[in-house]
Amino acid sequence: MSRYAIGDIQGCFVELMSVVESMAFSPQSDQIFLVGDLVNRGPSSLATLRWASQTEGVSIVLGNHDLHLLAMFAGLAQPKPGDTLQEVIDAPDAEHLLFWLRQQPLLIDLGDVLLVHAGVSPSWPLETAKLAAQEVEMALRGDQWKDFIAVMYGNQPVEWTSDMKAFDRMRYSVNCFTRMRFVTTDGALQLKYKGEREQAPAGIKPWFELANRLLLNRRVVCGHWSALGLMLKDDVWALDTGCVWGGALTAVCLDSGKLYQAAARFEYQALSD
Template identity: 45%
Template sequence: MATYIVGDLHGCFDELQLLLDKVNFNPSQDVLYCTGDLVARGNKSLECLRFIKSLAGSAKIVLGNHDLHLLATALGIKKIKARDRVDSIFASPDFHALIDWLRRQPLLIHNAEQNFVLAHAGISPDWDLATAKACATEVEQVLQFGNYYDLIENMYDNHPERWSPDLQGIERLRYSINAFTRMRFCYWDHRLDFACKAPINQAPPELTAWFNLSNPLYKTTNIIFGHWASLVDSPTPENIYALDTGCVWGNRLTLLRWEDKHYFTQPALKSAVDFA
C-alpha cells in the first residue's frame, strides 16, 4: 500500500494515466491525493473529473480555484470561458452528478497518521492548524449543505486582505476561500496579495511567498500544496511541498510517493502553445 499525491491536473488526463502506470497504482491498495484544480485549460477536464470520482475512497482531493470557478459557471454566475475547455463537462450526461460530487469535496485535508496537511494554495500565515481546520469546515458546510449559490456569487473579491478572528459572514468565508485556493505572495505584515504573478525571484521586496512568513505551523507541519505553477524548481522549506509543476503549460506533471518522498514526473504531451 502506498500514498501518492499528485499536483494540479488541469485536464491533463493522459499524463496522469502515464504517471499512475509508472508506479503501478492499484486503487484497491493505494491512495491518490490531488492538490486541486482538476479542471480547466487542459483538453480532458471531463475525463479527469470522471476518473477521480470513479476511484471513490481511493482518491481524495481538495478544491482549487478553478474547481470553484467551475461551480460558478454551473450555477450560471459566471460565463464559460473558451480557454477553460470545459464545454464537454456541460454537455456530459453525468454533468449534475459531477458538479454535485465536486461541491462536496473539502478545502483542507489533515492526515494526522501520515503527518501532512493538504490544501490547494496553502495555509494562511495567521492560522494555526486548529483555525485552518475550523475555517475549512465553515466553508465546506455551506458548499455541501447551505446556500452555496450566495457563497459562490460573493467569493470573487480580494478583501479582506488580512485574517482576523473577528471576521464574520461572507468576509470570513471569502478570506478562507482566498487563502486556501488563491494565495501565493503575501506582504510582510501577512496581508494577502493577488496582483503579483511573477516568478518568486522576481517579486518586489515588499512581497514574499506565504511559506516564508513567520508562522510556527510552517515549521512543525508538513504542508503540501499546488496552485503555483511558476514556483516550479524553486526551493521551498524542507517540510513544504509544492507539487504544481505546470503540466498544462507544457512542463510536467508531478507525483509524490509519501512514504519515501520519491518524486515521479511525466512531461506534458502537448506544448504550452497548444493551450494558448
C-alpha cells in the same frame, strides 16, 4: 500501503494516467491525493473528473479552477479566455459530477501532512485552518451553495480578524486555500502578483517564507503555483510543474519522497495566455 500526491492536472488526463501507471498504484491498498485544479485549460477535464470521482483510493482538495467550474455551472461566472470547461457543463452526468465536486474538502489532514491547493494562511494555527476549511465546505455542500458562490469572489479582506462577518471570513479562507501565493511582510494577502518569487516586488514574499507563520507542525503539500515549480522543502512540498503549459505532471510518494513525472504531450496553453 503507499500514499501519493499529484500536482495540478488541469484536464491533462493522458499525463495523469501515465503518472498513475508509473506508480503501480493499487486502489485497494494505496491512496492518491490530488491537490486541486483537476480541470480547465487542458483537453480532458471531463475524463479527469470522472476518473477522480469513480476511482477507489483517490481523494482531492478543491482548487480555484474547480471552484470556477462550480460557479460556471451555477450560472454565476462567465468563461475566461482559455477555459475548456464547457464539455463538463454539457455532459449528461454533469449534475452528478458537480454534486460530487461540491462535497470535496479544501483541506485534508493526514496527521503528518496537510494537503491544500494553494497554501495555508500564515495567521492560522492548525485548528483554525481546519475550522476555516470546514466552514466553506459546509457552505458548498448545503442547499444554498449558490448563494455562497455569488459572494465568494473578491480580493478583500486581506487579513484574518476575529470580528469578520461570515461571508468575508469565508472569502478570505477561499483565497488562502485556492489563490494565495504571496503575502506582505505582516501577513496580509497579496493576490495581484503571480510570477516568480525571485522577481517579486519589494515588501512581499511567498506565504511559506513568513518567519512568524503559525502552522509549523505539519508539512504542507500543495500545487497552484506553476511559476514556482517543483519545490521540496522540509515543511512545504509544491507540486505544480505546469503540465498544461507544456511542462510536466508531477507526483510524489508522501512516505518516501520518490518523484514520478510525465512530460506534457503538448503545450496546451501558451504561457502568454
